[in-house]
Amino acid sequence: MNKREILIAAATGATVVATAASVLAPALAGADTRVVLPSQTDTKRMGDGTLVTMSRSQERAIVNASVGGTPVHRNAAVSGQYRIRTSEPAKKIQLRAGYVVGCQVNFGGVKGQGGSGTIDTTPEPVEIKPSGGATFTLGPGQATNYYIVDTEKADDFGNEKHEPKVTWKKKDDVKFGYYNTQLTLNGCAGFAQARSIANVLVETKHATEYLVFYGRPFSLG
Numbered sequence: 314m315n316k317r318e319i320l321i322a323a324a325t326g327a328t329v330v331a332t333a334a335s336v337l338a339p340a341l342a343g344a345d346t347r348v349v350l351p352s353q354t355d356t357k358r359m360g361d362g363t364l365v366t367m368s369r370s371q372e373r374a375i376v377n378a379s380v381g382g383t384p385v386h387r388n389a390a391v392s393g394q395y396r397i398r399t400s401e402p403a404k405k406i407q408l409r410a411g412y413v414v415g416c417q418v419n420f421g422g423v424k425g426q427g428g429s430g431t432i433d434t435t436p437e438p439v440e441i442k443p444s445g446g447a448t449f450t451l452g453p454g455q456a457t458n459y460y461i462v463d464t465e466k467a468d469d470f471g472n473e474k475h476e477p478k479v480t481w482k483k484k485d486d487v488k489f490g491y492y493n494t495q496l497t498l499n500g501c502a503g504f505a506q507a508r509s510i511a512n513v514l515v516e517t518k519h520a521t522e523y524l525v526f527y528g529r530p531f532s533l534g
Contacts (some may be wrong), residue, residue, distance in 0.1 A: 415456035416501035505533035
């Protein structure tokens with residue numbers, strides 16, 4: 314099987330640099346394209362002075378742009394690791410990690426999504442309507458979120474409940490990783506892109522903030 318590798322490089326420090334040709338290089342039909350994305354780290358000071366450091370590392374994707382033998386089917390196996398640290402133990406740290414997937418959507422043109430590892434602060438989690446699964450259909454100009462976290466827990470009646478987030482309590486250093494999670498996109502006849510996203514809630518004794526951490530966009534073909 315034909316394979317090729319795209320390395321999207323990062324400069325020293327938190328600033329990520331890459332040429333547009335490297336970031337959006339199209340996948341070859343019928344060939345696996347291995348995309349290696351840069352590690353990213355940024356620190357945010359909350360209103361009460363607590364420092365929150367978010368890191369994304371070992372992020373990569375293996376893209377096959379011709380699943381089913383037609384140009385409207387794309388598949389990617391994605392992997393990565395997150396680490397969240399706080400300067401003081403937090404009452405709660407909550408992570409919703411996943412990917413924004415778009416059909417003929419320019420992620421690079423959206424404010425706060427430059428891929429430099431910068432943390433955005435918003436009054437609530439940034440969210441496009443969830444796809445509800447790892448396989449989804451998009452038309453031109455459409456995008457969706459797919460969350461890779463699936464936490465099982467019992468509800469108030471003892472029934473099994475699934476949540477797209479993981480929660481830690483009274484911690485100051487937490488980690489989360491995933492390996493070869495499958496994303497399948499159907500119906501997009503034009504160019505398609507994806508980028509990682511992490512919605513993080515940090516709650517301390519005196520403050521609660523939502524932080525959003527975007528990754529570098531990569532081509533699905």
